[in-house]
Amino acid sequence: MSxxxxxxxxxxxxxxWAGWNRLTRTVFVSVFVLLIALLPFAPNWGPxxxxxxxxxxxxxxxxxxxxxxxxxxxxxxxxxxxxxLLDLGYIAFFAIGAYSQAILSTLFGWNTWEILPVGILLAxxxxxxxxxxxxxxxxxxxxxITLGFGEIVRIVALNITVTGGPNGIAGIPNPPTLFGxxxxxxxxxxxxxxxxxxxxxxxxxxxxxxVRRPGRAWEAIRQDEDxxxxxxxxxxxxxxxxxxxxxAVGGFAGVIYASKVMVISPDMFKFDVSIxxxxxxxxxxxxxxxxxxxxxxxxxxxxxxxRFISDARQVIFGLVLILMMNLRPDGLLxxxxxxxxxxxxxx
Amino acid sequence: MNLSVITTQFWSLAFQGLALxxxxxxxxxGYTMVYGVLRLINFANSEVFMLGTFAVLYIEINILxxxxxxxxxxxxxxxxxxxxxxxxxxxxxxxIAVLVELVAYRRLRARGASRLASLISxxxxxxxxxxxxxxxxxxxxxxxxxxxxxxxFGEVAGVNFRIDTVMAIIAPIIIFVxxxxxxxxxxxGKAIRAVSMSEDNSKLMGININRVISLTxxxxxxxxxxxxxxxxxxxxxxVFNVGFNMGIAAFTAAxxxxxxxxxxxxxxxxxLGMMExxxxxxLGSQWKAVTVFVVLxxxxxxxxxxxxxxxxxxxxx
Numbered sequence: 182m183s184x185x186x187x188x189x190x191x192x193x194x195x196x197x198w199a200g201w202n203r204l205t206r207t208v209f210v211s212v213f214v215l216l217i218a219l220l221p222f223a224p225n226w227g228p229x230x231x232x233x234x235x236x237x238x239x240x241x242x243x244x245x246x247x248x249x250x251x252x253x254x255x256x257x258x259x260x261x262x263x264x265x266l267l268d269l270g271y272i273a274f275f276a277i278g279a280y281s282q283a284i285l286s287t288l289f290g291w292n293t294w295e296i297l298p299v300g301i302l303l304a305x306x307x308x309x310x311x312x313x314x315x316x317x318x319x320x321x322x323x324x325x326i327t328l329g330f331g332e333i334v335r336i337v338a339l340n341i342t343v344t345g346g347p348n349g350i351a352g353i354p355n356p357p358t359l360f361g362x363x364x365x366x367x368x369x370x371x372x373x374x375x376x377x378x379x380x381x382x383x384x385x386x387x388x389x390x391x392v393r394r395p396g397r398a399w400e401a402i403r404q405d406e407d408x409x410x411x412x413x414x415x416x417x418x419x420x421x422x423x424x425x426x427x428x429a430v431g432g433f434a435g436v437i438y439a440s441k442v443m444v445i446s447p448d449m450f451k452f453d454v455s456i457x458x459x460x461x462x463x464x465x466x467x468x469x470x471x472x473x474x475x476x477x478x479x480x481x482x483x484x485x486x487x488r489f490i491s492d493a494r495q496v497i498f499g500l501v502l503i504l505m506m507n508l509r510p511d512g513l514l515x516x517x518x519x520x521x522x523x524x525x526x527x528x
Numbered sequence: 529m530n531l532s533v534i535t536t537q538f539w540s541l542a543f544q545g546l547a548l549x550x551x552x553x554x555x556x557x558g559y560t561m562v563y564g565v566l567r568l569i570n571f572a573n574s575e576v577f578m579l580g581t582f583a584v585l586y587i588e589i590n591i592l593x594x595x596x597x598x599x600x601x602x603x604x605x606x607x608x609x610x611x612x613x614x615x616x617x618x619x620x621x622x623x624i625a626v627l628v629e630l631v632a633y634r635r636l637r638a639r640g641a642s643r644l645a646s647l648i649s650x651x652x653x654x655x656x657x658x659x660x661x662x663x664x665x666x667x668x669x670x671x672x673x674x675x676x677x678x679x680x681f682g683e684v685a686g687v688n689f690r691i692d693t694v695m696a697i698i699a700p701i702i703i704f705v706x707x708x709x710x711x712x713x714x715x716x717g718k719a720i721r722a723v724s725m726s727e728d729n730s731k732l733m734g735i736n737i738n739r740v741i742s743l744t745x746x747x748x749x750x751x752x753x754x755x756x757x758x759x760x761x762x763x764x765x766x767v768f769n770v771g772f773n774m775g776i777a778a779f780t781a782a783x784x785x786x787x788x789x790x791x792x793x794x795x796x797x798x799x800l801g802m803m804e805x806x807x808x809x810x811l812g813s814q815w816k817a818v819t820v821f822v823v824l825x826x827x828x829x830x831x832x833x834x835x836x837x838x839x840x841x842x843x844x845x
Contacts, residue, residue: 261644314829321569322828325783328776329821340814452776456651463648495659502652503632510641 191469191517218377221370237485240369244441246481248376249275249434254461254477255383255470256430261459262468262516263387263396264423265403266316267324270331271458273311274304274428276450277334278435283350283445284343293356293440297433304432307334308425316420331455339447349446356440364440372441379437380474383430387470390426399423464505466512475513533809536686541805543687547762549801550700553794554755555778556785557707558625558748560793563782564724565744568643571650572628574775575657576621576749580756581766582661583620585672587613600677609675610761618753625749626742628653634738661768669767672760696758703754704794707747711790720744724788777804777820784824786834795836 198206221240224233233239253275260268281300285291291299315326338344345351356364362371390396398419401409410416439445457480465476483501487494505513533541555577562570588594592609594601601609632649681689711717722730723740731737759774760766777800785796800820807819827835 267644314825318828318832321563321567321787322783322832324569325780326821326825326828329780329817329824332776333818333821336814336818452772459644460648460651463644467642467644492659492663496656496663499652499654499656499659503649503656506641506645506649506652507635510636510639510645512645 190514191466191472194471195517214377214381218374221373238369240373242482242485244369244372244376245438246485247478248373248380249438250458250461250477250481251380251474252376252383252434253431253458254465254473255380255387256427256434257458258462258468258470258473259387259390259399259423259430260427261462262473263391263403264399264420266420266424267321268327268424268427268455269324269459270327270329270334270452270455271427271431272450272452272455273327273331273334274308274431275435275438275454276338276447277304277307278432279439279445279450280338280344280350280435281432282436282439283353286354286440287350287352288343292354293436294359297436300436301429301432304428304435305425308428309421312421312424316417316424328452328455331450331452335447335450335452338450344447347447349444349448351444353439353443353445355443356437372437376437379433383433384470384474386426395419395422460502464502464512466514466516468516469512469514472512472514472516479513530810534806537809539685539687541809542802543689543693545802545805546798547693547696547801548805549781549798550697551755551758551762551797552774552778552781552800553797554700554703554751554758555774556782556793556797557704557790558752559779559782560785560787560790561720561744561748561751564788565720565741566633566637566646568633568646568650569779570628570745570748571647571775572632572653572657573625573748573752573778574771575654576625576628576771577752577756577759577774577778578661578766578768578771579624579657580617580621580753581760581770582665582670583753584613584617584757584760585670585766587616588673588675591616594673594675596671596673598673598675601675602677606675614754614757617757618750621753621756622746622749625745625752629742629745633741637741658768658771665768667768669765672764672766674764676761692762696762699754699758703751704790707751708790710747716740716743780820780824784827784834786836789834789836792834792836796834799835 201209221243224239253271256274257268257271260266260271278300281303282293282296285296285299286293311327311330315323315330318326339347355366356375358364362368362374364371364375390399398409398414401412401414402416402419406416458477461477461480462473463476464480465474466472480498484494484498487497509515555573558573558576559570562568562573588609589596592612594609600606628650632653633646636646636649676692676695678690678692680691681694683689711720719730719735719740720743722733722735723737727737730740759770778797781796781800782793783796784799785792785794787793803820803823804816807816811819831837
């Protein structure tokens with residue numbers, strides 16, 4: 182029993198990974214990515230047709246909520262998992278990305294690829310704006326400030342004219358054709374592949390960060406901020422960086438989301454979504470990108486899969502959260518054991 | 529932008545803000561008590577409040593038999609109806625809060641799980657309670673019977689001393705004074721303070737940690753229940769998601785005053801109620817949340833531990 186208790190899938194996985202040579206790794210990753218890329222066709226093939234979601238189209242579910250939630254959860258994981266800052270208003274950055282796509286495309290006629298860097302920059306700028314005052318505060322105060330920021334963005338969008346108020350903005354154009362892939366209502370799987378590429382980019386980025394200076398700084402800050410500062414880590418700057426990079430991922434996702442759904446309104450950016458993304462991160466295994474991706478996939482997929490019991494599905498969702506956290510407090514795929522820390526608290 | 533209302537309606541706005549703020553401070557006691565001992569944001573407290581408002585309705589309509597259309601009561605009948613509703617809602621909320629602790633926190637605490645894990649399981653409880661109530665009420669807002677006739681004591685300087693508003697001001701003050709005395713003077717209060725300073729040491733001193741934590745949730749539930757009663761009496765309706773905004777406001781109030789600090793929660797609630805009233809009068813009610821958060825950021829920038837700090841229960845890192 183104790184052997185089972187000490188078993189850590191993440192450690193085991195890392196062990197196996199380290200034992201492989203370059204060729205095996207490349208083959209494994211390509212096969213894995215290929216299998217995921219084939220997901221949009223899963224409902225049409227007998228053995229995997231159980232994946233199909235009733236009522237909503239599975240190809241669309243793959244993009245939103247699943248793909249978008251994985252992206253946002255990976256972005257939030259940089260903030261919450263890597264540097265240990267509790268952000269309860271992450272949806273604000275997603276909303277800023279979505280609104281920059283909506284406004285710039287309908288008013289100035291820019292296309293999605295031109296807006297993408299602008300949307301990311303705007304999200305990053307708002308991250309700096311929020312982070313500079315907020316990151317000087319201790320954990321729980323940061324939580325309430327970020328929560329407030331999320332609400333402020335939504336309320337501002339609800340009450341000014343350029344965002345269309347409660348009706349939001351309609352008629353957002355789809356992205357133009359890229360490398361022969363058309364992006365419109367007829368080809369939801371193209372959107373899925375686009376999101377998949379984005380997810381891989383973000384995973385690559387996070388992995389590079391983790392093994393370099395910022396990653397080590399975040400790790401030190403998460404484990405003990407005072408000691409990190411004593412060792413010469415400029416804590417404010419690195420906390421701000423993790424915040425801003427998380428925001429950039431959120432903005433990135435937001436731009437693509439708006440160009441996919443074509444209509445956005447402030448209702449889509451409520452506090453609940455921030456909480457749901459945070460739930461994805463903790464449910465999957467905070468700090469471990471594979472766990473986070475798995476958690477986001479499951480939590481985004483589950484409510485759609487059981488949509489036929491319409492009313493009760495949220496109740497079941499709540500129950501699943503309670504049960505899972507009680508059974509596996511570290512999430513589905515916990516982080517590496519050596520990265521775990523004894524939290525400074527007395528409860 | 530309408531600055532003239534500040535001069536013309538100052539006292540009236542302040543009085544309304546006082547009543548609203550004191551209801552906030554009762555709910556924020558539920559957050560601050562739990563935060564004091566566990567260092568956790570009790571996300572399920574907003575749903576405890578929501579269930580409390582429904583408990584008041586249930587007691588008034590189904591147990592005491594006053595339908596929504598009932599005429600206002602008078603005399604002794606009114607007093608005992610209100611007292612039963614108040615006590616009933618306090619007990620219901622206290623029981624729910626203790627159950628929430630058992631379901632969402634205890635097992636995780638025993639396993640030494642991270643704070644975020646407890647946070648998510650509390651959010652799970654909160655989603656579960658809110659969505660169950662949505663199913664029960666079919667998303668429809670429920671109206672409370674008007675048992676207390678809204679007569680007024682008279683008007684002074686534009687302030688309308690209506691009976692329900694006056695009650696919403698006096699009752700929280702009494703509850704707060706009792707609670708403050710309980711925490712500072714009684715043995716159990718001392719135990720709560722000890723646990724909030726250091727759990728390990730209080731364990732060594734022979735304090736039953738689990739019992740103290742349950743007690744803390746119980747007290748938080750009691751004050752939240754009182755708030756739920758006052759809310760239904762003053763606003764006369766409730767809906768399944770009433771707890772959401774109340775929860776955010778109460779948590780903001782707790783942070784504003786200095787979380788973990790009883791007096792801080794009290795004055796934080798007051799300040800928040802006042803700010804909301806004035807901000808909605810001056811800028812329009814849609815901007816009140818924005819104003820509150822901007823003020824909160826400014827205050828925390830200059831006083832990082834909130835207005836009153838965490839002095840009462842000693843600050844820890």
